[in-house]
Amino acid sequence: MRMFRNDYSEGAAPEVLQALVKTNDEQWPGYTEEGDEHCDHARELIRQAVGRDDVDVEFCIGGTSANLIGVTGMLRDWEGVICTQDAHINVHETGAIAACGRTILPTRDADGFLSPDEAERVYAEHMSTGRHMTRPKAVYITNATEFGGVWTRTKFDAICDWAKGHDLRVFVDGARMASALTSPQSDLSLKHIARRASAFYLGGTKNGLLFGEAMVIADPELRDSFPYLVKERGGLMAKGRLLGVQFEAAFTPGPDGEAPYWRLARHANECALRLRDGMLGLGYRTYLPSSTNQQFFVVSPKDEAAFAQAVGSETFAVLPSGERVIRFVCSWATRQDDVDQLLEFAASRRQG
Amino acid sequence: MRMFRNDYSEGAAPEVLQALVKTNDEQWPGYTEEGDEHCDHARELIRQAVGRDDVDVEFCIGGTSANLIGVTGMLRDWEGVICTQDAHINVHETGAIAACGRTILPTRDADGFLSPDEAERVYAEHMSTGRHMTRPKAVYITNATEFGGVWTRTKFDAICDWAKGHDLRVFVDGARMASALTSPQSDLSLKHIARRASAFYLGGTKNGLLFGEAMVIADPELRDSFPYLVKERGGLMAKGRLLGVQFEAAFTPGPDGEAPYWRLARHANECALRLRDGMLGLGYRTYLPSSTNQQFFVVSPKDEAAFAQAVGSETFAVLPSGERVIRFVCSWATRQDDVDQLLEFAASRRQG
Amino acid sequence: MRMFRNDYSEGAAPEVLQALVKTNDEQWPGYTEEGDEHCDHARELIRQAVGRDDVDVEFCIGGTSANLIGVTGMLRDWEGVICTQDAHINVHETGAIAACGRTILPTRDADGFLSPDEAERVYAEHMSTGRHMTRPKAVYITNATEFGGVWTRTKFDAICDWAKGHDLRVFVDGARMASALTSPQSDLSLKHIARRASAFYLGGTKNGLLFGEAMVIADPELRDSFPYLVKERGGLMAKGRLLGVQFEAAFTPGPDGEAPYWRLARHANECALRLRDGMLGLGYRTYLPSSTNQQFFVVSPKDEAAFAQAVGSETFAVLPSGERVIRFVCSWATRQDDVDQLLEFAASRRQG
């Protein structure tokens, strides 16, 4: 059976792979420099997609690299970033932000969404003793969240308003931005994000590229930092062309007028929703509502083991009840057929 | 005309690209983890190539990332690495080592080779005042050197002996290791390096891969560090398979029994030597002797401009005489034809 | 009225000040180097006090400096230190540990004592995903705790046993070690701490010195690190003699056979207990039990303001009830008279 372990199990989507093959023998300057026409074009396409021609676009090689560059670029040495306790930077990046000398200030938000209330609590606590505590200077949010949640425009504006009111920057980890924005539940547009965030990235690794994230730097104060930080932190590719070629392919509209970047994500979401609805119909229970390509279910330890063996699902939490939260992930490579096979297997577990 | 700007102007060598295409739909665990059979196999092939089954192999995404991980892994906070003044880590990596909190201790060696005499001078100076100066703990060398030079076994053993005698570790930047080891002037084997160096890497980016460097950790005291550092410093790829697939292709022997990794480098060297000999025949002068894929020539400012325009050559130094040191680089993608065209152009400059 | 704000409101205890005056014109080598007889002697006295002649003693200039040096010295780049959520390093040191590139891993312990259960929970979570999370390598505890609590031998052995069982180092912040060990509730000896901790310090700043903490490095693996880190982190005094002279004075037994270091702390504790018992007698309520020189009370916002104005007490928390946790601190400089005046004032608040 096809694995549902994650959205980076396969290589690249056909459009992207073909573009790499097709351009393989071309010669281009290194390091995503001006004059690499694929990078130049990709930057142009991304500026169009975000609706601003005054933003900078820097290419990063992966999520952790993009996060540590993005967050470091927003903070002076003694400043910190507010995020939820489950934020990827707080739990799954081996202290990469601290390794750059900055402090993470986690809230108690448990659903993946950073709330103004919790942000305010952490902010107030840290401002209460002057220089004896790290000074908050940015918030970090993820769209979609770690649990597949989708930021609505209302929620997004609320945290942006709060941040603006406290002179904090807003960083949006967009490792799964395409899945979030193409979710049926999303009323938030990329253009709106580009109007309000200080910086954010459009994830490629988890949406059909071999690798790569496109960082959009919207706040002019930050433009100076990012190019240098990308190099200093070891994130600048010699063959920068690879990032240009891939993002160019992803953002070039197809015959139907839609760019693969959005089509691939929409496809992954559709598979995931078919899976979710099927599972619910079989009596399984979701952990948190998700309308993106990650789906979380609460299952028994026996089911946990069975699904892990069958489709590589991973465990995210052990609940006080002893039940497990497991995750299924769909991608551009998932087929409806694969979903149906998994549902069949899930049905068989119910009958057993 | 074909550019001779650098060895990362094109995509991947055919064998490598085909392997990526062929394996694109396979599903594998992320992050180069055990169970990713391509990574496992590539590690095995590399262990065979270096002649030791007790080394660890970690994949890095590029040279700066590999250098900062490698050097940081060898040093405690207050320790430093001795290298030549022109070492890549000292001049072209935007302070990446300092950004990890470590100090670079440059010697005055001007030919790209770190000499025991200069290393001793720097070492003695830094040990003379106890804790008031950074303590040297490693040496960093590059094979081939920044100027295309090839470490002979005698030279290599001399610096390794010196380092061992002072309890310093040896790190070999192998961004162009394949070119060095396949050079007609090299009497140094990979197996010998693996017996004496603490850690080194086999460069892929500049030898036919899309990207990637394979770090070989020979000193058992360092094994603990590298896996964590790769992740913490943002250098761990989600689709780790890409590194496995590429290095597997590069190190799998072809019909003639030779792995592409060596064949591609030998080809680049042959083109470079044809170019060098042709240029010498035309009366051009080399800057430093090189038998690898980079060739440096001393030319007039007018020639500098003409070659830059024609084949993208870069300038490495302005000599006190006003002459320029320019560089031509051959790669797996260079054809004899390309070399001959460049020589023709060079000849026309002489006649003009 | 005398302030009860903290134990660093005044200068130095008479014995210490006199020693500084008496030795002022002597000439000594700098930087606490061998040959500075006061430093040498102070080290010797401290080795005697901790009952081991095989430990190193390094002098630090203050608590934050000692903590960042001590914790950095115990951790490699990707490693973290487990401590309680209220630990000084986690909340009141402006991200100093993160500024050195290391990660703090706070537990949910709320009473100032790090429990093996919570440590185990944090440890297990961080070891569950291999290199994707910071690896715990040390525990940080404080004696007395942030809330004035005293580590008993049973509690201390429990966390040391747990740490040893997981190959973690133990760091004891001893900013108020003297107060803890002279508390009537303490059954823990300095010699026992020196047998079990990897490193700890004997706080001087808060116990009658102008400044200074004496770091005892018990684990031989750590000895290499500390001297260099003290200098590299800006914590090495040119006039190192000042630390030698002060600790020499503090640890030289007086006519009664007791060293001022212990006598001064015992005096501060006696004042604090007189204050605590008086307050309890007046109907005030303590927040957490303390038998050291810091006493925490739960009071109304009005009392909070009145005490702050009268004796400089600081607020540590606002409880859900709206009540405040305030702190009174006694020191070597506090007199019984001062305590009685404060109690009189407290009594007047009750009658009002």
Next chain:
Amino acid sequence: MRMFRNDYSEGAAPEVLQALVKTNDEQWPGYTEEGDEHCDHARELIRQAVGRDDVDVEFCIGGTSANLIGVTGMLRDWEGVICTQDAHINVHETGAIAACGRTILPTRDADGFLSPDEAERVYAEHMSTGRHMTRPKAVYITNATEFGGVWTRTKFDAICDWAKGHDLRVFVDGARMASALTSPQSDLSLKHIARRASAFYLGGTKNGLLFGEAMVIADPELRDSFPYLVKERGGLMAKGRLLGVQFEAAFTPGPDGEAPYWRLARHANECALRLRDGMLGLGYRTYLPSSTNQQFFVVSPKDEAAFAQAVGSETFAVLPSGERVIRFVCSWATRQDDVDQLLEFAASRRQG
């Protein structure tokens, strides 16, 4: 005989020590906070001395701490500081700047003075490849220099003009600022420095205080950084009063209208010039001209040993000739008598 090893061999000058004794029992808020009247007053006196009431004054505990805080506060992560090769931050601070993640960019200036020509060379080289090299953003100079040299107004303005023209900040290490400014050769005033430097400090440790340096932050863009950095880097004293009391004493004019800070330095200089002239008269040779409290002489290895034994002189360099450069240092504590005794000893070496 009295040692001439350095200017931090003794404790504090009488005025300073008396002020500490006199204020010892007073109670003041911690951490140099507003409300500590000695700190407030000292800041006021320093603002008067530098002729600007719009500067911030932060107290540091020593030179290395002040340098790492000052330089870090001026640089973003990828930026570097230009200084001479012998600059204290480059050679005698154990990589403290690199430990904060910043890069030092040394010139080849060999006389202790940073020249615009050399600064320009280093600057141009680092700006030549865009983000591949550290970006220079500050210059670091020392007055007096490492070799006792005095910056004239012409020299100082030249480097400030150069820095301003390149948008670089100017940091002046003033560990021996008082000695420099009271030197008969100095035509530079503190007020002029305060008009042109971005930040500088007035050294106390080497001019009669127990310890302490007063950092003057003149560039408003930097004001935000310093208070936080002092704490984060472990340089904030709990008993901040000590810094206030000492600098207050040092900058309060005496009966003759002159503040001890200047009088003590002038005295040290006078002793040093008497020593220099005496030595020259005896046929000894100075290494570099100095009119401050440090004097460097070129002597034979035998004299080197004899002086080291007699007065603790330290060796600064071994010349190609085999001769040694040794240093004598005078301080507030040196008496003319001490100088004459040393000269007598020096004379006896000549006759031997």
